[in-house]
Amino acid sequence: MINRWLRGLFTNRAGRLAGAAAGVALTVTLLASMGIFLASSSVTMTQRAVAEVPVDWQVQFNSNADEATVRDAVVSTPGYKSLQTVEYANVAGLSARTGGTVQTTGPGKVLGISPRYGAAFPSMIRLLTGSDQGILVAQQTAANLHVKEGDKVTIMRIGLLPVQVTVDGVVELPYADFLFQAIGVPSGAAPQAPPDNVLLLPQGAWYRIFDPQAQQRPDTVQKQFHVRLFHRRLPTDPTAAYTNVIHLANNLEARVAGSALVGNNLAARLAAVRADALYARVLFLFLGLPGAILGILLTLSVTASGRRHLLQEQALLRVRGASTGQIIRYESTEALIVGVGGILLGAALTLAARNILVQTSALVNRLSLWWLAATATAGLLLATSAVLFPAWRQARRNTVTASRALVRISGNPLWKKLYLDVLLLGFAVFVYWRTAQSGYQVVLAPEGVPQISVHYEAFIAPLCFWLGGVLLARRIWENGAPRARRPLSGLLRGIAGNLSTVVTASLERQRLLVGRGIALVALAFAFAVSTAVFNTTYNAQARVDAELTNGSDVTVTGSTGAPAGLQLEEIRKLANVEAAQPMMHRFAYVGSDLQDMYGIDPAHIAEAARMSNAYFAGGSASESLSLLARYPDGVLVSEETRQDFQLNPGDHLDLRLQFASDHRYHTVPFRFIGVVREFPTAPSDSFLVANSAYIARQTGSDVREVILVRSSGDPSALAARLRKVVSTLPGVKVTDIGSVQKAVSSSLTSVDLHGLTRLELVFAVLMVMGATGLVFALGLNERRRNFAILDALGARQRQLEAFMWSEALVVLLGGAIAGTLLGVGIARILVTGLKGVFDPPPEHLILPWAYLATLTVSSVLATAAAVLGARRMSRGSVVEELRRL
């Protein structure tokens, strides 16, 4: 009997089986793809984060530490890879005589490193000029002392006679913050600025010079182990990796019984990334869950369309003596076919989509299998819920007679009576307003605390807006259709000719069915548009992040000794250089705090670098730059500086800048004109922006260290050409925005959502096709009958199809308009609620016009395919249909 039942299912219910299985497949595909993307993104974030940590651990010895004991403890740490010893000595100052003048600095630090340090930690020291072995002087120190390789520097030891050394090379210390961080300070304490005056000696020379100081003044010297762990052995999830590294460090400190403290740079980086990983999970829920809900709704709608047949089948079986158990067994076969078919198809689609979403690897393959297994279970559950549960409920509840009666439910559905659409929208607006007002953070990852949390209630606003908006669209259609006959008839005249009035009348009277189709299409469009707008805005902000880091499409970074500005004219002549603007990068003391200072031409800087309004507080970018142009002595400062000095616009502010004449810092008067939050190439710390002409006049140095270049073509190709132009300038670096975007710190914005966007576009188009196809499938029998009657009355082919095309147009147009408006609204809610993802936050949404056009065209084609399919299925034999009348 089961075999006969199966044969009957495939023969007579193939369409419904295929539709339900397709719904399951779509749901499985989306969930599995999103899960794989999410897991892969976590792995990517962790890998990128740990790859860019210059030194994993800095193990600082306390005064009573036994070096051998600490070394043994470090070496025996699980995951240990290598360590280098670094000696630190405080000095009273450094001095040098160059060009007939003597320059003397304030207190500084002298480090002792081994020759293998550069190889072990290559990103800590970047050679600018000279040799990378021997006595190395930091870039700022070289500028302060005006020394280069071959010059002599006097080290003023503490409590001992000075010692003179010869400079072998000038270096940059990109991670000076790490090198000189205070280890063991309470979390939340203000970060310590690195010293301005730094010398690096080979360890042999350091011991020779500073062992006596260590004996006399042991408080002025320190020792650290710089440790590298095996990153491959860390857990792939950022939170798990963070916890792992924290435990290893705590364990080490316990084993050395307090004789050393661990500066856990790896944990600090992972702490930031774990929040980003959680944001990725949040994005998964925000962007993927509606699609999964849509897939589930479609599957349930497809199976619900066969309810009439289900009732008839069960009634006939019961009349013929089948037990409830037998009925359930027969219906289970359908659930199994739908479930297994949907899962297999979904798995195939997922594996195909995976190659678009992520870069495959052994790890990704393992993750894929796990997610497929998990979503397969979900798919089976969906098939059971959609197919078997209604059958089981029906079989257990009703008598034969009741099963044979078809009761039509009349009156408004419950959601309409309760005004659920209005309630959902109102609640969404309230939650959104609250989010916007309170600076709400979705993800909380307190520093130093292993636990992080997500405020899941942030999902409420977009979810309620999505559902409420669609229900409202349905209400507008169902209530408005009777009143909108004339305009609707006019709209359909092009398709239906003089049949437009009866077609409109027919549509209006079938408004519940049409409304269901509009709702499904609106859901699909809202899903696609919201994710596309969010992704486009997100990707644009990722570019903004890179622009802020790099400064422009291509940036040439030199030093005061070798400024990039020397080649400005050559650079401007190159092809694809749309604009090139020079910029000063100096240092200025604000009180005792040394800050980066950027000297610009405010009238022209925007030609080469994007100036976002978000960079400036209290005014737009053009207003702030105009103000700077109007006041030559104007200076823009950070909010922190403004508060520290209680500055008001127009207040006098003295800064100390280095003069070219004597290389000493002298006071230069400035006028405070505003607050700057972000600036191209500027660090996240406090910094200053002023007029380069004023700085040049006051300091006697017109040197422009940096050139920002806007490209009209491929930035990476232009960067390659620029490298040749500046090759004669020692230590000059050329970076392009593409490389920076890939290498930017492992924040969420480094996660590429392009593959995800493509997946969701395909999914949305399939959903639109499914939604319109479902509308036609639901009325298939009625449509066959009507076609036969109309044919008998003398209708031509075009007239027969007018009903179908009109229905398709109303469903697609109504759903697309409602869905697009909803989608933009949801994107706005997402951007506001997830502002922790963006740095800086976007000024406005960016609409992906190409994507929207593709979605529209694809949806039109999908709808046309559904209509043509339904037309084919509806054109059965007229004679056969007439016999059934």
Next chain:
Amino acid sequence: MINISNLCVRMADVRRTYLQGRTSIHALVAATCTVAPRERIAVVGPSGSGKSTLLHLMGGIDTPTAGLIAWPALGERETLRPFKVAFVFQTMSLISSLTALENAALPLLLAGTEVSEAEQTAFEALAAIGLEAAADKLPEELSGGQAQRVAVARALASHPRLILADEPTGQLDHPTAQQLFDVLLDCLEETDTALVVATHDAAVARRMNTVWRVHHGRLEVQER
């Protein structure tokens, strides 16, 4: 003497065979008959005898497997409907989402008549059968008899030359059936429209001028 060019329908040795799986069903075998204007013909026979097939062939809905069928006074097969030939089916032949007026106007609209003119003509047809008050009702709001009368009005609205009614009273009780048939015959009284009715109802058959008997696909023409 019958003038062939005036005939509504002329069938000569017409056969219609269907394939049902591997089995050939001979729905109509060697049917030869004519329908002249103003004729009133009843086609009787048991269920499955071929009555509906005969009407479908006459109306151009179906095509014969063999033989000749022509409409000398009406034109080619493609131009028969909606203006020249109209059908009345047994039951449930109204479009459920359209009102009685809209259903009645359908043939006219399909033929390209302007909406206002089509609705006026349809209203007059409904009035002729006494259903003007039900013009705005949907089929589900009408009784079985009323629905069939709307179907009749739909057939009459286009002023056809030939009406083919397939069991028009099959689902109705006897008084209602009689009432329906009275209305139909009254409306056709002053016209040249021919009427062919397939029916089980002996009372209906008695009211027609000619009776054709169909048995196992074979047509016997019997005059009164």
